[in-house]
Amino acid sequence: MLSIVPPLTKEDFINSGWQNVVNASEIKECFSYIRGFCQKAREAEEKGNIREQAVFIILHKVAFVDIGQHHLDLNEDDFAKIDLTEEHLNFLTEIAPDISDSALQARVANIIWSKKRNYSMAKLAVDAYIKSAIELENPTKWTDSFGQIERAFRLAKTIKYKVEKVVEHIEKVLDRYQGEDPSYLSAELMKLLQENKFDNPQKYAALAEKVALLAESSNKWRRARDYWEIKAKWHRIEKDGENKSAASMLAAETYLKEAEYTLKNSYRAYFAASISLQEAIKAFRKISDTKEETPAAKSRAKVKAEEAHKLLLQYQVEHSGSNLRNLMAHGLLDDEAFSSPLMSYLWWVMLRRCCSLFTYKQQVDLSDP
Structure with a gap:
């Protein structure tokens, strides 16, 4: 982008709309x-308003850093790599305190901190981020x-x-929320507190x-696991090894x-249950191999791992592979199960096998003089 003479000012920003x-x-x-x-920016270019166009090009650069990755993964390096000239940064520094939108203000201030190490901008970013978080709060x-x-x-740290x-x-x-938010907000917030060794x-x-x-109680196993692990870390922070x-x-x-639960409620019961058992074995073995665990805890985990392994072997012997073949042969599939990804995969395998046999027959016929 060409340099603007005279340089952009706060008035250009205010008048840009x-x-x-x-x-x-x-x-x-x-x-x-x-x-x-x-x-x-395009509209300003069509009107020949170069200064307004420049304002929106800079704002677009500021917002565009989100592209290409999930915005939760953004870090200081991402902000520091934004292609902004010294002139652009001076303009942003001038307008930052007057940006009324907290999300945009926080982004602008954070960029200036990342590129210029302007301490006052870093402080402004912290305050604006909190204000933006309040405005954006949604438990779902x-x-x-x-x-x-x-x-x-x-x-802030x-x-x-x-x-x-x-x-x-x-x-x-x-x-x-007292943990009653339906997704993972409370879980992730507790993990942040744990980083700070909250007292x-x-x-x-x-x-x-x-x-x-x-x-x-609601059969939400992944959510339950996350919170049991969070609880374990809280006890580790307070040096309560037993809990x-x-x-x-x-x-x-x-x-x-x-x-x-899967065995009772899934049409592909043994396939899915076997995956859960494999994860159980890994989890119990991890506990038994952890140095900081007590001998009693290691012993219990080892026993549990062995029990899970025996059960897994039992599933493999009695119900080899997916249980889909049995369900299909006995007409036990409902419409939803018949349209499932697993069923689609089965049809694909069958088609591939048929095509392979056809191709093999052609090759045999061609090779036969």
């Missing part, structure tokens, strides 16, 4: 602004809000600024247990419970 793009977006997150900024569609909280947390404020916000969210592990170990038990081992065992046992 950038807020129309933000207002038109249902979700107030930078990723949602990309198309709008690009469109405005949780990733946008969590992404802002995570960036605020890591940046880096510059040693308002870490307590970020932790306080995390605690408020956890207290508000109240008993409180959140109890919360993790509550959610794990509730998840098991840590117990929570780790409960996490591993969810694989056994999942296998048992």
